[in-house]
Structures are given as C-alpha cells and as structure tokens.
Amino acid sequence: MTHATTLPFVILLAEDEPADAHLVRTALTENRIRADLRHVQDGREALEYLRQEGSRFADAPRPDLILLDLNMPRMDGRECLAALKQDPALCDIPVVILTTSEVERDVLASYRLGASGFISKPVDMAQFIEAVGNLGNYWINLVRLPGHPVEVVK
Amino acid sequence: MSQAKKLNVLLVEDEPADAHLVRLAFAEGQVPVDLHHVPDGVEAFAFLRREGAYANVPRPDLILLDLNMPRMDGRQFLKKIKLDAALRSLPVVVLTTSDAERDLLDSYQHFAAGFIVKPVDVDDFIKLASGIGDYWVNIVRLPEQN
Numbered sequence: 001m002t003h004a005t006t007l008p009f010v011i012l013l014a015e016d017e018p019a020d021a022h023l024v025r026t027a028l029t030e031n032r033i034r035a036d037l038r039h040v041q042d043g044r045e046a047l048e049y050l051r052q053e054g055s056r057f058a059d060a061p062r063p064d065l066i067l068l069d070l071n072m073p074r075m076d077g078r079e080c081l082a083a084l085k086q087d088p089a090l091c092d093i094p095v096v097i098l099t100t101s102e103v104e105r106d107v108l109a110s111y112r113l114g115a116s117g118f119i120s121k122p123v124d125m126a127q128f129i130e131a132v133g134n135l136g137n138y139w140i141n142l143v144r145l146p147g148h149p150v151e152v153v154k
Numbered sequence: 155m156s157q158a159k160k161l162n163v164l165l166v167e168d169e170p171a172d173a174h175l176v177r178l179a180f181a182e183g184q185v186p187v188d189l190h191h192v193p194d195g196v197e198a199f200a201f202l203r204r205e206g207a208y209a210n211v212p213r214p215d216l217i218l219l220d221l222n223m224p225r226m227d228g229r230q231f232l233k234k235i236k237l238d239a240a241l242r243s244l245p246v247v248v249l250t251t252s253d254a255e256r257d258l259l260d261s262y263q264h265f266a267a268g269f270i271v272k273p274v275d276v277d278d279f280i281k282l283a284s285g286i287g288d289y290w291v292n293i294v295r296l297p298e299q300n
Contacts, residue, residue: 085265088263091262091263091265092259092262092263093262094262094267094268096294104297104298107295107296107297107298108243108297108298111242111243111244111245111296111297112242112243114236114265116245116265116266116267116268117245117267117289117293117294118294118295118296119293119294119295120295131293134288134289134292134293135289135293137285137288137289138268138285138286138288138289138293139268141285142268142270142282142285142286142289143247143268143269143270144253144258144269144270144271145258145262145269146255146258146259146262
C-alpha cells in the first residue's frame with residue numbers, strides 16, 4: 001500500500017506556540033517520517049503561504065497535509081479552515097486540527113467546515129509521538145493524495 | 155483517544171464480495187467496529203435519515219464509500235452529503251478500485267477525509283482496516299453522537 005515516490009511529503013503546520021511546533025517536529029523525527037515540515041504562526045500566515053503571497057512564500061511548496069491549531073492570534077484556526085475550504089484552489093488539501101481545545105463545539109464545527117480529523121494534543125510526550133506516527137501512517141501510507149500518483153524519478 | 159469506544163462504520167458498497175472482505179478485515183483487527191452495510195447512495199441516505207427499515211439504526215461515526223455503484227454513485231453521494239447541514243460533519247473515506255486522478259481530486263474537493271484504493275490481497279485489506287480503525291478511533295476525536 002505504500003506508494004513509491006521520491007516527492008517529499010509536505011506538511012504545513014499552523015501553530016503559534018513555538019514549543020508545540022518543536023514537539024511536532026520531534027515527533028515526526030522520532031517516527032522517522034521524512035516529511036518536509038513548514039511552519040507558520042497563525043491562520044493569516046497560513047493563507048499567505050498557501051497563496052504564495054510575498055517574497056517569503058513565492059516558492060512555497062503546496063502542502064499535502066495541513067495541521068492546524070485552533071487558538072492563534074490574528075486569524076485563528078476556525079477562520080482559516082473556513083477560508084481555505086471555500087477556496088476552490090485550496091479546498092482539496094486535507095486539514096487535520098491539532099489543538100489543546102477540548103470543547104465539543106470545536107470538534108463538530110471543524111468537521112462541518114471540512115476538517116479530515118481532530119486531534120486533541122496529548123500532554124504526554126510518548127502519546128504525542130504515537131499520535132503523530134499514526135497520523136503519518138494514515139496520510140502517507142494508507143490514503144492516496146493528489147500529486148503523489150506514481151513513482152517519480154528524480 | 156477513547157480506547158474502549160466502538161466505531162460505527164457505514165459501508166456503502168454494491169459489490170458483496172468487497173463488503174465481505176471489509177467485514178472480515180475489521181473482524182480481524184484490534185479496533186472494535188460495528189459495520190453496517192448498504193449497497194448504494196440512495197440506501198445510504200435512507201440509512202442516515204433513518205427512513206423505513208432504518209428507523210432504529212445508529213448514526214455512523216465514519217462512512218466508507220465506494221465510487222462506482224448503481225442508482226446513486228459515490229461521487230453523487232459525496233457531493234450531496236457535504237451539502238446537507240445535518241450530515242456534512244460525518245467524515246467520508248473513499249474506498250474504491252478507481253485510481254483515476256480525476257476521482258482522487260474530485261473526492262478531496264468534496265471534503266473526503268481520505269481516498270483509499272482497495273487492495274487486492276486479503277492481508278493488505280486487514281492492514282488497511284486496522285490502519286483506518288487506529289486513526290479514526292485511537293487518534294482523532296469524532297463528534298459526540300447527536
């Protein structure tokens with residue numbers, strides 16, 4: 001079921017908390033997931049990245065998966081999710097919510113807006129590593145994503 | 155992260171042999187799954203709206219959707235459910251023999267929460283079912299039953 005490809009799997013992480021972003025990076029490494037992790041600080045920056053706005057993001061690779069925190073300054077994850085699921089150029093990128101929010105309303109609202117998963121950040125590091133490993137297994141090994149069709153020869 | 159929870163899965167699949175394989179694969183896996191099976195999109199809506207014989211069925215946590223089916227196919231079903239205010243929060247994972255890029259893109263554009271090409275071999279089917287169960291039961295949180 002693994003798709004042979006040399007295209008790097010690109011993950012865009014929108015997360016304002018540097019410690020949490022660091023944890024995601026560590027968890028990917030611990031699971032030997034060779035993903036190209038790009039990190040932005042909030043929803044507005046995520047949209048700029050995805051639309052390749054400004055010189056910073058002119059060459060930004062389109063992500064295969066977006067990990068989106070909910071509570072962030074400027075534009076939070078809820079607004080960002082709504083904006084990108086309404087954008088025909090971006091709506092096909094799967095978005096998984098990764099948050100400390102335990103609010104049931106956030107779970108339902110995220111799925112209604114088109115989220116492809118809602119993960120409450122485990123506080124325990126071992127659990128967090130396991131969760132990220134499983135997330136990677138699902139999106140990289142199990143499901144097929146656009147742009148990763150067949151082997152690409154470099 | 156609720157380990158003891160049973161996942162209610164609605165499988166929309168017209169091919170009895172494939173439905174049998176999915177059932178077998180979930181039965182082999184570690185994750186407790188209640189699998190409900192309907193043969194096409196029309197029946198799936200009747201199930202989700204609890205019409206007729208489906209008056210007492212549970213609301214599924216997850217839908218596994220074949221694409222090529224009679225009456226209402228998976229493409230039509232996905233478009234329709236994602237426009238339905240009461241049902242659109244249900245995650246739908248496409249499970250198909252189609253590996254057409256068009257179907258792949260279309261499915262994600264209509265908010266599919268995964269696109270899986272059916273494996274040919276039973277062992278792969280079992281691995282697949284346990285991967286699906288692991289992700290949707292152990293890792294992600296789903297809306298509470300409402």
